[in-house]
Every structure is written in structure tokens, then in C-alpha cells.
Amino acid sequence: MPKKEYDVLIVGSGHSGGMAANILTKKGISCLMLNAGPEADYQRDRTTKAAHELPYRGFNKPGRLPHVYQANEFNANQWVDEKENPYTHDPAKPYNWVRVRLLGGRSLFWARQSFRLSDLEFKAAEIDGGGDSWPISLDDLAPFYSRVEEIFHVTGRKEGWPQFPDGNFIEQNYPPDSRTIQKVTELCKTRGIGVSKMRSSQGEGGLASSINLLLPAAVDTGKLEVVSNAIVREITVDKKTGKANGAFFIDRHSKREMHVGAKVVILAAGTLESTRLLLNSGIANSSGVLGHYLHDQIYGVSVVASVPEARDGKAKPGMMGGSAFIPRFRNLSKAKKSSFIKGYCAIIGSGGSASPNHFAAYGEELQAKLDSYQGSCVSGSIYGERTVKFENHVRVNKEVKDAWGIPVLHIDVKDTPNEFAMAKDAADTFEELFKDAGWEILSKTDKFYPPGYSIHEVGTARMGNNPKTSVLNKWCQSHDIKNLFVVDGSSFVTCGWQNPTMTILALSMRASEYLAEELRKGNV
Amino acid sequence: MKRRRFLQALSTAPAVPALVQQAGAQQAPATVPAPAAPGRGGRGGATGQVPHIPVGTPDDSADTVAKFFTTGQFATLKKLAGILVPPVKGNVGALDTDAPEFLDFLIGASPAETQTLYRNGLDGLNASARRKFAKAFSEIDAKQADEILKPLLVQVPWVYDLPKDPMKHFVYQVHSDLRTATRNSPEANKAAANTGRRGGGGAGLFWNPIDPV
Known part of the structure; x- marks a missing residue:
């Protein structure tokens, strides 16, 4: 019973x-x-530490969480342990399954x-x-x-665009855009691309979770x-x-x-x-x-440019800073055909700094470049829709079990030419946009993370x-x-x-x- | 921990026994409490505030024992550290922070693929120096090192799309790792705190193991 x-x-x-x-x-x-x-327990389970106090100086333990690119030595314990909870995939078809329990x-x-x-x-x-x-x-x-x-x-900011449905937003007064964000907005307008602002859950106390917004009321009912x-x-x-x-x-x-x-x-x-x-x-x-029909979104495509007038600390007030959000603008109607179907959104950020990876230099030469480019950068990155295919699937792998004896998943997902064409379009579009603004392209990549990375499976x-x-x-x-x-x-x-x-x-x-x-x- | 710091810390620790005594005086028990059951003494059975003894990290007091790379490989790594991440504008350099010793440990604990990349890379630089200058890489001067290293430098706009050439891949990786090991060192942290400049790895919110199995 x-x-x-x-x-x-x-x-x-x-x-x-x-x-x-x-x-x-x-x-x-x-x-x-x-x-x-x-x-x-947010009080007991979190501690402020300096990177040098961690066992691996912030590098994370080698080989731990190989699929969780978001993991670092500070947050490693929040993710599911891949040894306790493994899954399998063909090495030629990587999948990043990112879990929290x-x-x-x-x-x-x-x-x-x-x-x-x-x-x-x-x-x-x-x-x-x-x-x-x-x-x-x-x-x-x-x-x-x-x-x-x-x-x-x-x-969020209401726009009235069908591809970006408005919602029940808290009204917010946005500060004036910096001149670099204004420039992006103007150039997008000439291309018929709408530029808006990020829409975001404020939650309460910096948390927009089930444990503070949904479960307490349920518990209160008894x-x-x-x-x-x-x-x-x-x-x-x-x-x-x-x-x-x-x-x-x-x-x-x-x-x-x-x-x-x-x-x-x-x-x-x-x-x-x-x-x-x-x-x-x-x-x-x-x-x-x-x-x-397992699917998610492509992340990673980005273009970074530097605004020459903002280098060497010469940015005038109001030139750099802020961000813009560009909802999907490709393939909005049947009539407009591109080299791919579906679309992507983009986030534009202004006021960032260059990374050491942007320069083929070291030592004093590298430091001089990093100092010069500090705060002068504008970046564009995208989230793009992956196509939906029957072939992209999961099945039970009875040969491998988790720490509790439960068979694990085998994940079998492969990107299609559509994803690569979309990524190329995005990288080309933002490279052209930033060049038209008169900015120096520091990096451009049309590569993207393996499926699953977005944690939007x-x-x-x-x-x-x-x-x-x-x-x-x-x-x-x-x-x-x-x-x-x-x-x-x-x-x-x-x-x-x-x-x-x-x-x-x-x-x-x-x-x-x-x-x-x-x-x-x-x-x- | 240095003895002086330990004594300083003790002098500021709360006088717990005195506090316990005061509390006892305010709430005099009607009966004499029974003695603690066997095995309930020490911290596990403490009912009052327990002194906090400040503790340091191994790097505060000791040096890493380098043991993964061969002597020749380690000498090449140290030379690289001095060239790629020197002290610039008051920031500490890789050699000031024992970054090569730390990488000897880190790479020794890394997957075989990473170990091979490093070993072959260090051996490759050494072979290149011997071929060009008839010297070990650790013995060449800065200009000669530039001649070997600069052709191997590449931009890496996407960190998961690394150079296909193993030597270019290695130089990118060792440069990146030396920078991180330096920035996240106790010495860089201390220098940043002393000068108020950016450069140290800083602090973050660390998640402890949560109810581990």
C-alpha cells in the first residue's frame, strides 16, 4: 500500500x-x-575567494566538466558532475549538455x-x-x-514588430544611446533592420528563479x-x-x-x-x-571592431558604452529569400576592450596595444535558430549507466548547411556594418559552439x-x-x-x- | 603562515570563554549542568563561538616542486615566460609569480593531449634555437627569440578554433596560460591591491561542493 x-x-x-x-x-x-x-544554501554554499586561493588558480581542474564551456573554477560545483551523470555521443558529433540539479x-x-x-x-x-x-x-x-x-x-521597449511581439513590460526610461550605438542604429535603419533594447526579467533581489518567484506561493498553500x-x-x-x-x-x-x-x-x-x-x-x-527533433540555437558568431576616435583614452563623453538588441531581421516574409531559412538576433555592445587574442604580439608590444584599444571596442554577437530535423535525436544507451544505475542518453545531433550559411551571413553583415561606420575590424568569426551550448535545448x-x-x-x-x-x-x-x-x-x-x-x- | 601574522590574528580573535562566562552569569542555571557525554568535547560539541584561526594558502609559504617537464623543457618554459609575459608598467611578470612552476603542475595534471602539445612545443622551440643559433632556447637573447616566436604568433578570434599548425597552437596556448597563471597569482593580487591598479585575477563568488554524495 x-x-x-x-x-x-x-x-x-x-x-x-x-x-x-x-x-x-x-x-x-x-x-x-x-x-x-x-x-x-546561498549563505553556506557560496564564499568570496580570490582566484589565487583556488586549487588550480582559476584554471579549473583539468578534465573536469569537458562539455560545460560555461564552467570555471568558481562555479564548477553548480553544474552536474559528468562522471556521476555521463552521456554519450559520437566524437565527431559533439554535444554540450549543460545541467544543474x-x-x-x-x-x-x-x-x-x-x-x-x-x-x-x-x-x-x-x-x-x-x-x-x-x-x-x-x-x-x-x-x-x-x-x-x-x-x-x-x-523591455515596445516596438510593434510582428517578429518581436511586445509584452506586458515594466516601463523603463532608457538613457540616451551613446554615439556608437546611435551609429549602429542609423546604419541598420538604412538596411531595413530594426534596432531595439534587450528584454529582461528583473525578478526580485537579482534572482528570477522558481525558488523565489514561484515555489514560495505554492508552499504557502500547504x-x-x-x-x-x-x-x-x-x-x-x-x-x-x-x-x-x-x-x-x-x-x-x-x-x-x-x-x-x-x-x-x-x-x-x-x-x-x-x-x-x-x-x-x-x-x-x-x-x-x-x-x-532535438534542436537549440547557435552561439559564438561575433565581430569585434575598434573605434579609432576612442583609442588611447581619447573617447569623448557619450561616445562609447551601452548596448542595443536587434531581433530577427532575415526572412521575415516569404518574398524575401536568402541563402538560408529562419533567422538570428544580435546583441551589440559598446565600450569593451580588446582581448590579447586580437593581437599577434607579446610582452611590452602587446601591453601597449591593449592599453591603446582599451574601452574602444564595439562587438556584435548572435543567437541563431537551428533547423529542426527528425534525424537529430536522443536514445537510451543501455551500455552506460549513471551513478544510480540508470541508463544514460546517447545524443546524436549534427548541424546542417543552413546553420553554416546563417553564421556566415551574420558575420558578413556585422563586418560590413562596422566597416561602414569607419571602425577597424579586430576579429570576425563565423564559427559557433557545438549543439547544446546555448542551454536552450x-x-x-x-x-x-x-x-x-x-x-x-x-x-x-x-x-x-x-x-x-x-x-x-x-x-x-x-x-x-x-x-x-x-x-x-x-x-x-x-x-x-x-x-x-x-x-x-x-x-x- | 608567518608566526607574526598568526599572533596578530590570535590577538584579535573573540575572547570566547569570557563571553560564555558572562552569559552563564546572566542566566544562572538552577542546577549544575551534567558533564558532556564522552566524545562530545572539542569543536563538535561547542555551544559558543569558536575562534576563527586564519589560515593561508600553500603559495604563502612554499614553492611548487616542478617535476613534470624535463630539465631542458622547463628551462625553455622559463625562458618563454620571461619573454611572453615580462613585468610591464609595474605589473608583475610571469617569472615573478612562479607561473612556469605552476604550469609544470597544471600540465602534469592535464589530459595527455595537452601534455603532448606542451612537450612537443617546448622541444620544437629548443630544436629551432639549436638549428638557427646553435644554442638551447633558454640561452638565446631576446632578438633571437623574437626571430623564432614572431612567425608563430597568430590572432585567435575564436578560442575553439585554434591554429592547425601544432607550433602555432602551442605558442598561443602557452602564452594564454602564462598570462592567466600570472594574473591569478598571489603576487599579482598583492601588487594590484597595493597599487590600486587592475591586473590581479581578483575575487569571485566560489560555489562550495553542495551536499556531495
């Missing part, structure tokens, strides 16, 4: 799980949240860029044929975006219980009804195996962990597409109206098992160039309200 049966079991405590708990508990629904890792998950560390998807992404099949369309449109999700933006205190260090191994299904009825989990420390019962199961463990759990459970895959349990070609319906509900929902990035059909967090939150909110209503009606 189970000790207790909950209305809803939520696996994962990041933004999507936190939102599900927030919505459901406020409606009186009892929830149990299982999180694979511990809860961080602390309570709150990756919501503790995200960059807080807060965008809505547009109908360019929701209706991808109609726009460019690159991937399928979602079963929902911006109109369906807009009310939920607005409520999420209110909770997360999103700032309807949420949270268990940490609980590694879910398998979703269990009642053979008679075909419905999910709970999960097996393993205590992280003792490795004791437990089972918990629930009327509904919500997966919110992050795209690939949720899909791994479904694959290991052998459920929700009558379509055969579970694990497929989505897909693998995509939503759709057709149960034969999708895993979830438009409510993030399994086509196969009606009381199973997946509310993280797994459901994405296309990712766009946008940080997916606002969309994940809005989808989770929408799915949770749907579930609450279905529970009330007795339909689940």
Missing part, C-alpha cells in the same frame, strides 16, 4: 515545475515535487533574456517549410505570456511537498487502466529505491531528462518520435495535433497517457532565436490550468 497518494507528482523544480506547482496548489490540488539534487534547476542561473515567440516560429511550416507548425499560435499563448511577464517583472535528492528512475503505469500512477525514485545519497503514487504525473525535469525518463520507462511513444517530445507525428497534444498532455504531462522545453516544435524561458513558463501555466480544469471535471 502506498504511504500516500498525491493528486499530482511533479518531477523537476525549475521554471516549468515551479510554475506547475504554483498554479495547481493555488487551486487546492495536492502536489509532490521530486528534485534530483539538493537545495543550495539543484532545487530550482537552471532557473537559478539563466541569463534572464525574456522574449515571446512570434508566429514566424509558431507557423514555421507556412513561413519557410523549415520544420512543422505548432498546434497553437501566438494568440493562444499571449494571455499566458502576459501573466508570466508580470510575475517575472520583465522590462498543498506542496518537496523532496530533494530524489532521482526518478521510471514512471509507473497501471496495467489495467493504462494511466500513470506514480514513479520509482532513488535516494541520491543512500541509493534506497522508493515508489510514490499520484493521480497525475507532470514531467518538468528539463528537455532531455524528461525525455530520458520517458524512454527509460518505455511509455508515451506510440508515435515513434519521442527523442527526435528543446524538442524530443514535441506537441502536435496528430498522435502519429507528435508525443504531446497542444496542452502538453501525452497523446498516449491522458494523465501524463510534459511541461518543460520538450514540447517545442521550433525554438526560434529567442531564449525559450518565457515560452516554457507560459506553456506550463497554460497546461497546468487545463489540467486543473480536467481534474475538476473528472476527465483525467
Whole structure:
């Protein structure tokens, strides 16, 4: 006999799980949240240290976290240990799976860029044929975006551009742009490129996480219980009804195996962990597409230029500094064709300094150059949408298991010519722009990081109206098992160039309200 | 830690026993407390404030023992350190911070691919010096070193797209590593603190291991 049966079991405590708990508990629904890792104590677990006090002088321990390029010796302990939690890939097809298992998950560390998807992404099949369309449109999700933006205190400048949908923003007075940012804006205007400002979640106290914006209200209802260090191994299904009825989990420390019962199961463990759990459970895959259509965004393409008038400390007040944000501007209509489909956004930063890597010099000569170029630089970098392919997939590798005996994922993803063409276009565009401004190009690269680096991995349990070609319906509900929902990035059909967090939150909110209503009606 | 610093630190540590005594005087127990159970003494059983004993890092007091590179390779690395990252404008240089000794340790603990890059690179520079000047790299002058090194310098605008030529790759890597080892050294930190200039590696928020298994 189970000790207790909950209305809803939520696996994962990041933004999507936190939102599900927030919505459901406020409606009186009892929830149990299982999180694979511990809860961080921000006072106990963080210490200010000088780089020279670290064992490896800031270099990080050699060979540790080979896939997490974001890791350094200061933050190494926040990421998932790749020895305890390995995954596999063909060496010729690298994939950077960047994970956090602390309570709150990756919501503790995200960059807080807060965008809505547009109908360019929701209706991808109609726009460019690159991937399928979602079963929902911006109109369906807009009310939920607005409520999420209110909770997360999103700032932004309204523009009225269809590719960059406006939101429920906190009004903000932006200081006048520096003259270098003005120059970029003018040059973009002549090319028909719109320049705006970054949209960002302010959160509270510098944190825009589930642990401070979503979970406290859920806890206050008395309807949420949270268990940490609980590694879910398998979703269990009642053979008679075909419905999910709970999960097996393993205590992280003792490795004791437990089972918990629930009327509904919500997966919110992050795209690939949720899909791994479904694959290991052998459920929700009558379509055969579970694990497929993994995609994210390209990062790394950049151009850096130096403003000659700003060198040697001669920049006049108002010349340097500030930033601009350029939302997608390529392929906005069917009529305009370029060498690739989809698009990218760009961030322009002014007032930075040159890096030693920019100069083929050393010693005093290098120092003289670094001094001369200090504060004189303008940079442009992009986030671009990767195309969606059935072939880009994950599967269970039964030959390799994690520290708790659970089979790991094998990730099989390869970039296509579209990504390379997009990257080249971006590098060429910003090189030309900066040259037209009269600035010296210091570096230009059309190279980009391996898939996964963006930490925006989505897909693998995509939503759709057709149960034969999708895993979830438009409510993030399994086509196969009606009381199973997946509310993280797994459901994405296309990712766009946008940080997916606002969309994940809005989808989770929408799915949770749907579930609450279905529970009330007795339909689940 | 130097004895003087230790004594200074002790002199500023809170007088914990006195505080405990005061608290006891204000709240006189009705009965004599039972003695602590066996094994509950020491810090583990402390109920008051425990003195903080300031501790230093190994670099405060000791030198790294270089043992990975051969004598010839290490001499080449030291020569490189002096040329690539000299003391400039009051900043400390790589040799002031024992950066070569630190890299001997770091590369010795690194994956085989990195070790091979360094060993072959150092041997390659040495061979080049012998071929051009009939001397070890460690014995050539600055002008001769320039003649060997400058053709191997390249811009690296993308740190994950390193030069295909192994010698150019090595020179980029050792230059970058020497700069980091120097900037993040105790000596650079101290120099930056003393002068108020930028240059030291500075401080950051370090995440301790969180509830490790």
C-alpha cells in the first residue's frame, strides 16, 4: 500500500515545475515535487575567494566538466558532475549538455533574456517549410505570456514588430544611446533592420528563479511537498487502466529505491531528462518520435571592431558604452529569400576592450596595444535558430549507466548547411556594418559552439495535433497517457532565436490550468 | 603562515570563554549542568563561538616542486615566460609569480593531449634555437627569440578554433596560460591591491561542493 497518494507528482523544480506547482496548489490540488539534487544554501554554499586561493588558480581542474564551456573554477560545483551523470555521443558529433540539479534547476542561473515567440516560429511550416507548425499560435499563448511577464517583472521597449511581439513590460526610461550605438542604429535603419533594447526579467533581489518567484506561493498553500535528492528512475503505469500512477525514485545519497503514487504525473525535469525518463520507462511513444527533433540555437558568431576616435583614452563623453538588441531581421516574409531559412538576433555592445587574442604580439608590444584599444571596442554577437530535423535525436544507451544505475542518453545531433550559411551571413553583415561606420575590424568569426551550448535545448517530445507525428497534444498532455504531462522545453516544435524561458513558463501555466480544469471535471 | 601574522590574528580573535562566562552569569542555571557525554568535547560539541584561526594558502609559504617537464623543457618554459609575459608598467611578470612552476603542475595534471602539445612545443622551440643559433632556447637573447616566436604568433578570434599548425597552437596556448597563471597569482593580487591598479585575477563568488554524495 502506498504511504500516500498525491493528486499530482511533479518531477523537476525549475521554471516549468515551479510554475506547475504554483498554479495547481493555488487551486487546492495536492502536489509532490521530486528534485534530483539538493537545495543550495546561498549563505553556506557560496564564499568570496580570490582566484589565487583556488586549487588550480582559476584554471579549473583539468578534465573536469569537458562539455560545460560555461564552467570555471568558481562555479564548477553548480553544474552536474559528468562522471556521476555521463552521456554519450559520437566524437565527431559533439554535444554540450549543460545541467544543474539543484532545487530550482537552471532557473537559478539563466541569463534572464525574456522574449515571446512570434508566429514566424509558431507557423514555421507556412513561413519557410523549415520544420512543422505548432498546434497553437501566438494568440493562444499571449494571455499566458502576459501573466508570466508580470510575475517575472520583465522590462523591455515596445516596438510593434510582428517578429518581436511586445509584452506586458515594466516601463523603463532608457538613457540616451551613446554615439556608437546611435551609429549602429542609423546604419541598420538604412538596411531595413530594426534596432531595439534587450528584454529582461528583473525578478526580485537579482534572482528570477522558481525558488523565489514561484515555489514560495505554492508552499504557502500547504498543498506542496518537496523532496530533494530524489532521482526518478521510471514512471509507473497501471496495467489495467493504462494511466500513470506514480514513479520509482532513488535516494541520491543512500541509493534506497522508493515508489510514490499520484493521480497525475507532470514531467518538468528539463528537455532531455524528461525525455530520458520517458524512454527509460518505455511509455508515451506510440508515435515513434519521442527523442527526435532535438534542436537549440547557435552561439559564438561575433565581430569585434575598434573605434579609432576612442583609442588611447581619447573617447569623448557619450561616445562609447551601452548596448542595443536587434531581433530577427532575415526572412521575415516569404518574398524575401536568402541563402538560408529562419533567422538570428544580435546583441551589440559598446565600450569593451580588446582581448590579447586580437593581437599577434607579446610582452611590452602587446601591453601597449591593449592599453591603446582599451574601452574602444564595439562587438556584435548572435543567437541563431537551428533547423529542426527528425534525424537529430536522443536514445537510451543501455551500455552506460549513471551513478544510480540508470541508463544514460546517447545524443546524436549534427548541424546542417543552413546553420553554416546563417553564421556566415551574420558575420558578413556585422563586418560590413562596422566597416561602414569607419571602425577597424579586430576579429570576425563565423564559427559557433557545438549543439547544446546555448542551454536552450528543446524538442524530443514535441506537441502536435496528430498522435502519429507528435508525443504531446497542444496542452502538453501525452497523446498516449491522458494523465501524463510534459511541461518543460520538450514540447517545442521550433525554438526560434529567442531564449525559450518565457515560452516554457507560459506553456506550463497554460497546461497546468487545463489540467486543473480536467481534474475538476473528472476527465483525467 | 608567518608566526607574526598568526599572533596578530590570535590577538584579535573573540575572547570566547569570557563571553560564555558572562552569559552563564546572566542566566544562572538552577542546577549544575551534567558533564558532556564522552566524545562530545572539542569543536563538535561547542555551544559558543569558536575562534576563527586564519589560515593561508600553500603559495604563502612554499614553492611548487616542478617535476613534470624535463630539465631542458622547463628551462625553455622559463625562458618563454620571461619573454611572453615580462613585468610591464609595474605589473608583475610571469617569472615573478612562479607561473612556469605552476604550469609544470597544471600540465602534469592535464589530459595527455595537452601534455603532448606542451612537450612537443617546448622541444620544437629548443630544436629551432639549436638549428638557427646553435644554442638551447633558454640561452638565446631576446632578438633571437623574437626571430623564432614572431612567425608563430597568430590572432585567435575564436578560442575553439585554434591554429592547425601544432607550433602555432602551442605558442598561443602557452602564452594564454602564462598570462592567466600570472594574473591569478598571489603576487599579482598583492601588487594590484597595493597599487590600486587592475591586473590581479581578483575575487569571485566560489560555489562550495553542495551536499556531495
